[in-house]
Amino acid sequence: MKVHFSLIxxxxxxxxxxxxxxxxxxxxxxxxxxxxxTDFVSGSRIQLQINQTVNNAEVRDLFNKAGITIEQxxxxxAGTGAREAAIVRLTTRLTPAQQNKILSLEKQMYPKSSxxxxxxxxxxxxKQTSRQAIWxxxxxxxxxxxxxxxxxxxxxxxxxxxxxxxxxxxxxxTFSLLRLQVDLPFVAAVLTIVGYSINDTIVIFDRIRENMKxxxxxxxxxxxxxxxxxxxxxxxxxxxxxxxxxxxAVMLYFFGGTALHNFTFALIVGxxxxxxxxxxIASPLWVAWRSRQFRxxxxxxxx
Numbered sequence: 001m002k003v004h005f006s007l008i009x010x011x012x013x014x015x016x017x018x019x020x021x022x023x024x025x026x027x028x029x030x031x032x033x034x035x036x037x038t039d040f041v042s043g044s045r046i047q048l049q050i051n052q053t054v055n056n057a058e059v060r061d062l063f064n065k066a067g068i069t070i071e072q073x074x075x076x077x078a079g080t081g082a083r084e085a086a087i088v089r090l091t092t093r094l095t096p097a098q099q100n101k102i103l104s105l106e107k108q109m110y111p112k113s114s115x116x117x118x119x120x121x122x123x124x125x126x127k128q129t130s131r132q133a134i135w136x137x138x139x140x141x142x143x144x145x146x147x148x149x150x151x152x153x154x155x156x157x158x159x160x161x162x163x164x165x166x167x168x169x170x171x172x173x174t175f176s177l178l179r180l181q182v183d184l185p186f187v188a189a190v191l192t193i194v195g196y197s198i199n200d201t202i203v204i205f206d207r208i209r210e211n212m213k214x215x216x217x218x219x220x221x222x223x224x225x226x227x228x229x230x231x232x233x234x235x236x237x238x239x240x241x242x243x244x245x246x247x248x249a250v251m252l253y254f255f256g257g258t259a260l261h262n263f264t265f266a267l268i269v270g271x272x273x274x275x276x277x278x279x280x281i282a283s284p285l286w287v288a289w290r291s292r293q294f295r296x297x298x299x300x301x302x303x
Contacts, residue, residue: 011284025173037183049114078259163282185263193270200278220291242275
């Protein structure tokens with residue numbers, strides 16, 4: 001593909017944009033923190049298989065009769081029509097007596113319902129889950145560094161992981177800003193984004209490596225031109241791939257039920273961020289690092 005304009009020479013603007021996003025995200029974290037689900041904090045998750053359309057007001061009334069006050073945001077739905085269920089998340093642990101009361105009220109208010117299911121998480125389990133989620137992301141990043149360092153070089157590896165962490169950070173900042181719930185499906189979405197982003201980045205890195213073998217650059221300017229050429233050669237592939245996956249994610253968001261909203265929304269944000277970072281962050285960062293050898297290399301003596 002023809003090089004329409006230099007992306008590498010404009011990299012400072014891309015770095016500035018990402019820097020602003022990072023600072024904004026940090027401010028959001030400090031002010032708001034995360035809206036953690038019951039997977040990461042002690043609490044209860046109740047699924048009422050009512051087998052009819054969920055009415056949030058009726059569900060709240062059921063819990064009020066059981067002596068439990070819940071908010072509108074605590075109720076989501078799953079399934080459709082005759083198989084629809086109401087999912088309620090609480091920050092408190094339900095006692096056996098409260099669970100029995102909910103089961104009794106469910107049968108009275110929803111004759112077609114199946115028995116409700118309860119998932120109660122205590123503080124110790126929540127802490128272990130949080131620790132395991134962090135380790136999962138860290139280990140994934142470590143294996144990515146090792147793989148790219150072996151297949152390419154360590155500078156490619158570091159640049160690729162910075163881009164991946166950039167994507168994960170944007171998703172985290174978005175969820176913190178919008179007060180969306182962070183739970184285990186969210187962690188699964190982040191790991192999916194990590195895999196997609198690094199795959200897209202490796203495709204670009206592979207093209208850069210091929211072009212370097214064909215015409216090794218002898219100056220910083222030649223290196224920039226080579227990477228610009230590589231980026232434009234893979235641009236259509238990157239855009240087409242992300243558009244195809246985005247269409248599937250958007251369809252899943254609108255037609256997959258509210259229980260999948262947070263998961264698919266995280267995917268949508270991460271896919272867009274992943275496409276951006278692969279093109280505008282990872283490769284320019286590698287160029288900035290790799291081009292130092294041309295400034296520090298000793299001049300070649302001629303006779």
